[in-house]
Amino acid sequence: MKEKFLNSKLKRFAAYFLAFFIFVFFLNRLFLPWLVSSDPIIVPNVVGMDKEDAKNLLSSNGLNPIEIGQRFDNKIPINHVLFQRPHFGSQVKSNRRVYIYISGGEEQVSMPRLIGRSAREARILLDRLGLKISSIEEIESDENSGIIIAQQFSEGTKLYKNDYVFLKVSIGPQSGKVKVPNLISKSLKEGEIILRSYNLYLGRRTYITSTSLLTNTIIDQYPSPDNLVAIGDSIDVIISKSK
Structure with missing residues (x-):
């Protein structure tokens, strides 16, 4: 009976000792280093810096730079830091993320x-x-x-x-010039009226037989439409006629 009691007591003591050992190990390996390194870090000013230089500066100060976007700006050059968060002078712990916005330059x-x-x-x-x-x-x-x-x-x-x-x-055609209107498919009478409105005249008329067009329909013209001619010039036309 007494022997069982001693064994139980020894086991309890061993368990306490093991728990204490684990606690000391945790304290020494994890908590104390964190406590020692928990002194605040002053965030440096990286606004206006080249983004790579800014990242290197933040990393060398024990901070974690994160590039999160680009915005157009006509004051900060392209690929330079436009804005940072936390701001310059903030006190943070080691490995704290510092977000930086990058300038896309002038839009x-x-x-x-x-x-x-x-x-x-x-x-x-x-x-x-x-x-x-x-x-x-x-x-x-x-x-x-x-x-x-x-x-x-x-x-x-x-x-x-x-x-x-x-x-x-x-400012329009040269002085004394006019653009030739399109007379094709117009009747001869319509063509004459159009030409007069441009201060132009009918020139040589050539007739060809056509079974598909009405008589006196303008088939072709010379000069062709949109050419520039002098005011008062004549426009030659080819006109349909029946058999």
Whole structure:
């Protein structure tokens, strides 16, 4: 009986000793190092730094840099730190995450196609994109007056907001010139009326037999439509006739 009691007591003592040993081991290996290293770290200022330099600086201070996004900014250069959290001067523990936002640089826009648009449409479209017109050169062309015929940058070119764009706009044909109207499929009488409205005249008339067209239908013309001719010129036509 006494022997059983002693054995039980020894077992209890051994269990207590083992538990104490485990506690001391935990205290020595885990808790004490954490306690020693728990002195606060002052977060350095990395705003405005190159992102790689910023990450290296944070890591060398025992912190864990995390890049979480990119934002456009016209003050901070591209690939430089725009914002950090926690802020500069904050006191944190070792290995604390420091989140950094990276600048995407100044925002860019794509140059639209302006050729064929009116000067007014071009101004409105450029204004919406934040682009400005440096100057507009007026050019004589066969396009209608007020239509954009050339632009400094091709469609899709990347530009920064507030960049300037040079344009050329048509002021119409050369003085004394007119664009030849399309007479094809018109009747001879209609053709004459149209030509008079352009201060042009019917020239040589050539007749060919046609079974599918009404008599006196204009089949072809010379000069062809959209060519520039002098005011008062004549337009030769080929006209259908029945058998």
